[in-house]
Amino acid sequence: MIDMNLIAAVDSKNGIGRDNKLLFHIPEDMKRFRSLTMGAAVVMGGKTMRSLPNQKPLDGRVNIVLTRDKDFSADGFIVCNSVDELFEALKTLKKPIFVIGGGEIYSLLLPYCSSAYITHIDADGRADTFFPDFGTQWRLTSQSEPHEYNGIKYRFSEYKKII
Ligand SMILES: NC(=O)c1ccc[n+]([C@@H]2O[C@H](COP(=O)([O-])OP(=O)(O)OC[C@H]3O[C@@H](n4cnc5c(N)ncnc54)[C@H](OP(=O)(O)O)[C@@H]3O)[C@@H](O)[C@H]2O)c1
Numbered sequence: 001m002i003d004m005n006l007i008a009a010v011d012s013k014n015g016i017g018r019d020n021k022l023l024f025h026i027p028e029d030m031k032r033f034r035s036l037t038m039g040a041a042v043v044m045g046g047k048t049m050r051s052l053p054n055q056k057p058l059d060g061r062v063n064i065v066l067t068r069d070k071d072f073s074a075d076g077f078i079v080c081n082s083v084d085e086l087f088e089a090l091k092t093l094k095k096p097i098f099v100i101g102g103g104e105i106y107s108l109l110l111p112y113c114s115s116a117y118i119t120h121i122d123a124d125g126r127a128d129t130f131f132p133d134f135g136t137q138w139r140l141t142s143q144s145e146p147h148e149y150n151g152i153k154y155r156f157s158e159y160k161k162i163i
Contacts (some may be wrong), residue, residue: 003113004097005040005115006109007036007037007044007045007099007100007117009024010120010121012124013130015124017128018127018129022073023127024125028147029119038060039064041060041093041095042062042100044099044102045067045102046065046067048105049065056076057075064077064078066105085141088159113161114163115158115159115160116159117156117157118159119155120157122146122152137161139162
């Protein structure tokens with residue numbers, strides 16, 4: 001089976017976004033996201049793709065978008081219309097894979113992920129989109145000390161799925 005990683009920033013209520021935007025912009029978290037995903041394949045949902053600045057692909061990464069829109073195509077994106085198509089595309093790529101959201105895509109692909117990099121932000125961003133329930137198979141394997149930006153505390157955590 002294809003092994004995937006997941007990366008997300010969640011608030012104190014497990015929120016991840018509102019009005020198709022991120023809840024917080026924490027420079028150190030953005031930097032960490034960039035360095036962890038650099039050189040990898042990143043898998044995102046259509047809504048997250050549409051939320052990217054100018055809908056441009058993330059540089060230095062293979063960008064894969066899951067969309068039901070069969071007519072969609074865009075420079076720099078591999079377009080998949082189903083999970084089966086996604087798995088076909090991933091089979092040919094010899095790269096680490098990161099699921100980068102949003103909510104629907106985390107829910108859909110969580111069963112195929114074995115590790116998760118979660119930034120826990122200690123604030124309520126009044127989200128309308130949430131990270132799914134991890135279930136009972138996941139264990140916290142590392143957690144940073146709290147960091148702070150503009151009065152907002154956050155921690156970097158890693159989880160692994162116990163098989
Ligand atoms: N905090 C974080 O770490 C983080 C990370 C990423 C995103 N976000 C936030 O999350 C929010 C977006 O999340 P969301 O749940 O609304 O949307 P999403 O997961 O980004 O995308 C959902 C879309 O994915 C496509 N899709 C879903 N299931 C599919 C399937 N089985 N086959 C083919 N395509 C499928 C559809 O695209 P089409 O509509 O194109 O058909 C669907 O509308 C935004 O607020 C964004 O800023 C947060």
